[in-house]
Amino acid sequence: MSEKTHPLRKYMRPQVKKTTFCPGCGAGIITQALLRAIDELGLTMDDFVFVSGIGCSAWIPSPLLNADTLHTTHGRPIAYASGVKMGLPDKHVVVVSGDGDLSAIGGNHLIHAARRNIDMTVILVNNGIYGMTGGQTAPTTPYGLTTITSPYGNAEQEFDISALVVAAGGSYVARWTTYHPRQMTKSIKKAIQKKGFAMIEAITQCPMQFGRVSKQGSAVNMLKNYKQNGIRIEKAAKMDPSELQGKIVEGVFVDCDKPELISSVAALQRRTGGKE
């Protein structure tokens, strides 16, 4: 019997035989969406530099992807990626990291990278909880949910990260759940091609931690929940906010073209005579 190889295996480091993800984790779906996007765009791994921080989803690019990868400290991948992009303006710089990494400890870098509109793709993997450290409350954890660090229910309001990045100045912002991998793939393609700051908020199931504390249980149940409660932004716009309680608004939040940092810096260098 001939051995079959996954068509996307060629994008992964040959020596990496397994991932670190728990059974039922959505990271595999997001990895596929990312690699399909690269494949469909006809790009190679040498066109990319991947940067990640700390947390489960930071392991999507590192060590898995057969490309230049930089695995950094907690919260800082966007800052590192900004430096990489300044030095390699012709490469696609992609950050893959979690909601805790990018919106809690690293929130300042997220909003300022969006404000600068630096050409970069951020795949923000949002599982609504700190998974790796054992199920603590995140800025994205729903109000009232019981977690390890909110044993009497989460007293805090949750972050709307996509709205935050839209407000901060991102050029392309989309949110999809792992129930919508095709739409996610399409958005990642758009994000990579976008000259400017682009973020995909990938809502994903963490059956091990979030599924346990939310009583949603298995990955299948969580995906069913995404199917039932996912609602397109176009439709949500016509609904009363009270009707959107517990819904996940999905779609493209912004897709526009505006001055981008790297191009502006290059123009500045030409103006001062520092570049031909």
Place this chain on the structure above:
Amino acid sequence: MMGNQACAEGVIAAGCGFAAGYPITPASEVFNALAKQLPKAGGTLLQTEDEISAVCTAVGASWAGLKSFTVTSGPGISLMQENIGLAVATETPLVIVDVQRLGPSTGVPSIGMAGDMVQVARGSHGDYQIIALCPESPQEMFDMTVQAFNLAEEYRVPVFVMAEGFVGHMRERVVIPDESEIRLVYRKITQGGEPLTRRDFLDPEVASMPVFGRGLKTHVTSSCHDEYGMRNLSDPDVMHRYIMTPIQKILSKRDRIVEIEADYEGAKLVLISYGVVSRASRQAAAMARAEGLKVGTLRLKTAWPFPDKEVRAAAESADFILVLENNTGQMYPYIKAESAHACKVGFLGPQVLGQIHDPQYILAKIREIMK
């Protein structure tokens, strides 16, 4: 020329490709000058949202293949510490100029004190070695900035220039040599080869750097990794090498790195100092000698790796070591550890913290000791 301006001239002369910074007194003039000069010289810069981002972007740009730089003062160094550790762990060439000020906390921004001497070497968690140089004049702000880039590129390590606010704001004549006379070092870059066959990390002789963007498919992680850069959190031997090899990389080359200025032949009392205090120290020694007192000086141009042998040699030739520092004695325990076996050791801070040592004040102490 102002010391901070001289530093910026050094950054340009060294061929820096990327500078990151965040405004902070008394260091701001360095980045201000670079904002004007670096783009013309073909480099780019980013005024970041904070000092954490400054050090991270500089490390990122270094992995993109550029000579990278950031400049700050004590509070900024405090914020950078975790990611200085990443630069150490990933063996990233990087120059950080610290124009030090009075602390703790926000302290007095415009008053120079050598408050960060230990935190740059020991402030990030874990065990490691960095290189730190101590300029005493605007001229050395230029010279040591260039030297810092050379050391960073040669050894793949963060290198600090430990200026004090006084040196940063001091105005003196600075000679900037012709471009052709400045020795510049560039990192060795990995040329091809499969990732699993390339030993790009943990080489005591300094591995070539597999910079991004060249199809090398480099794996860089700040977590424990092996010689190939691959994460390994289970093998005790790898953990040992992950910590020890970057330390040995610096310590085994310490004779080539460490620079001192020794002028204590026949002296019974040796004044040990670094940075701006060295100027007062030299003057006090000259005044003491004029009185017939046998006083010499040892100036640590390199603070880290610590000049242990050089301090020991001074201690073993003298009866008394007097340590002069522009703080309450940060390097003093390290100096004492290398000299107390051989002679008496004392410490003299400034007469009032925040002021530079008055040579007369040092002289009075010398007279008291040698009475």
